[in-house]
Amino acid sequence: MSREERREKDKDLFETVEEVFDTRTVLNVVELMRRKVIKRLAGTISAGKESRIYLGYTYDDKPVAVKIYLTSSAEFKKGILKYIAGDPRFEGFSPRNTRELIYAWARKEFRNLTRMYEAGVRVPKPLGLYNNVLVMEFIGEDRHRYPLLVEAYEELEPEELEIVYNKILEEIEKIVCKARLVHGDLSEYNIMVTPDLDVVIIDVSQAVDVNHPNALDLLKRDLERIEEFFRDKIGLNNTRDSKEVLEGLMKCLEKRKGE
Structure with a gap:
């Protein structure tokens, strides 16, 4: 140049x-x-x-x-x-x-x-x-980003929302159990939905290590927000109780600690 x-x-x-x-x-x-x-x-x-x-x-x-x-x-x-x-x-x-x-x-x-x-x-x-x-x-196509969950959910059928919900739980499990981090501010405003119903987690600057003193409280809040959005706002059936999900994540962390 x-x-x-x-x-x-x-x-x-x-x-x-x-x-x-x-x-x-x-x-x-x-x-x-x-x-x-x-x-x-x-x-x-x-x-x-x-x-x-x-x-x-x-x-x-x-x-x-x-x-x-x-x-x-x-x-x-x-x-x-x-x-x-x-x-x-x-x-x-x-x-x-x-x-x-x-x-x-x-x-x-x-x-x-x-x-x-x-x-x-x-x-x-x-x-x-x-x-x-x-x-x-860049998560999108033709110069346009993919929609956030809060923007996309009204266009999705119940069975599609259930797919998205389960994929979010899978990503949370990977964040906590594999990356050993807690997002700390997870909500419908920082989850993107792709045309094939994949989900992309964004805005992770506030994510903390699982050993952070506030990690457990932040994880509880993340899980509660996701449950409230899908169960209370959308009315999706078959959502899992956030306490049940938390128990599974804690077991996963304990298991990996012993490896």
């Missing part, structure tokens, strides 16, 4: 994100481009208080999701400290400012994605990370 082409590419990037992110964040995206992780950004997929996700493309023109964490949200800072404090992977970590904390949060999501992906959990494949910019597999 010539110097002029690089300058033009960087100019386009700044015009894309400068209204939302500070210069340092934009330079972080540029660094991922220079490392050949991504080639360009092509528009916003979703936006929230904590981050924005952009559609990006690799140098072989494959679509990817580029998640950029906001580095100036004081409210966000308060919410994430409880997920880092007590995590054995961040023992001794003491951020000096909000930016360092957000960088650690992005690193945490990348590690969680990697751990889950390697354990066979259906999550977006992690592809790269630089400070507060995370690049991962």
